[in-house]
Amino acid sequence: MPGKRRLSRPLQSFVEELALCVAINGDVGPSLLWPDAAATLPALRRIPRPQELGPGSAAAPGGPGAAALTSALSDRLGLSVTPRFRALAPGSAWTYDVSGSAERTVTVLEGACRCDLLSGSPVGRTPPPAPHHPLGMRLRSGSTLFTPRHGACRLSEVHTPTVLLELVLEDRVRQ
Template sequence: MQSFVEELVLCVAANGGRGPALLWPEDPRTLPALLELPRPARPKPGVDLAVPGGPGAEELAAELGRRLHLRVRPLFRFLSADSFAVESAPNGAESMVTVLEGACRCVLSRVGEDPAPGPLHPLGMRLRSGSTLFVPHDRTYRLSEIHAPTTLLELHLEGTG
């Protein structure tokens, strides 16, 4: 897990204040370790839920926070198959969004822009299990095209705006 924290720190250092970035961890043990983090049970089908991270996610967030000199707030987001689009609320903080299980389409937009996805949208992508998206403080994201139960780990970097 230490290598994942180091990669997140480098990603924030390289992209903070500049723009979004997509990260695929180099260490093949990262995703299995993230999947072992204790988390609440998946809610029943048809329910989308965001819950604060548990002990393992808190430990990961604390280590990242120590390295970045910030408070990092973790949460798990559970999306059900065929969910309606889910949008992040602009909060002035940078975020790291890791897909643990499943996949979804993600469209990034600047705060105040229309996040409607389209074939020519320059910041639209498909996020799959194992990918981490760095979202700058001046962006929001919209998740859609969720065809299978999807679990995200969100790390909100407070104090970066």
Template sequence: MPGQRALSEPLRSFVEELALCVAANGDRGPALLWPEDPMTLPALQGLFRPVRAAPDAGATVPGGPVTEELAAELGRRLHLKVRPSFCLLSPESPVVESAPNAAETTLTVLEGACRCVLSRADEDPAPAPSHPLGMRLRSGGTLFVPRLHTYRLSEIHVPTTLLRLDLEAAG
């Protein structure tokens, strides 16, 4: 298509792995993905993203042109509409919670780290570290959050940037 940018090999590899992860897990449950290509994280970190201004508690901002193309390619593979955004977290950020919805989501940590607790939308996410779906997300990891699940991000000790991809039925 005119105006389309070709994704680099590491980004194409990421899209392929992410598409397989989403297709394999679907409504079965959450999944954690670590890309096979060692150049994937540097390529993702090189995406245009907003400059971090003053600490803005869990600010979510839209993705740039290459991020849009990455989302479009993932959407083509999955036959879904994919909306990209960045979530900027700082140590001053309060706990960030998602609202339950009918969309699936992926969260890729581009830099930093945070604790994530997942639960089904009809359950209260326990803040205790022993929660069976609690984990520490670090740079390079991608978490697949199935529909009707919520997540809570906390324990943000350094500036953290997440690439969020919302997967919705194409309509």
């Protein structure tokens, strides 16, 4: 299409892998993606970040730097994709839940954090019995967590400044 910016090969690979992950796990549960291409993380890190994303716990819209990535993912999934960058300071935490028609991916661009998956179940499924302890793992640079609708996640144990690329995936509004 005229006027559309082409993605680099590593970012196009990321879009394809992420789209497959969402398609397979959307009705099943959360999943963790490690991109296949070694050049993917450096390419994601080169996406310009908003100036208002400063130290500490903050969130900022994705801006034009993430437009080509989100446009390609939106076209591939048939969903509206909204990018946000988030900075977590050492000692901070962030909890999110995915409600309504939204799904979410969080990619760790720099740093690391603990991730605890909290109770929730995909639409139309019977929720599993709540475990005594949430399922937890460590997310490191390069990993992407996909959380389907009605899931929840808590990111904590941030020991070094951590930068996340968050993509909110929502059904397109019909006009």
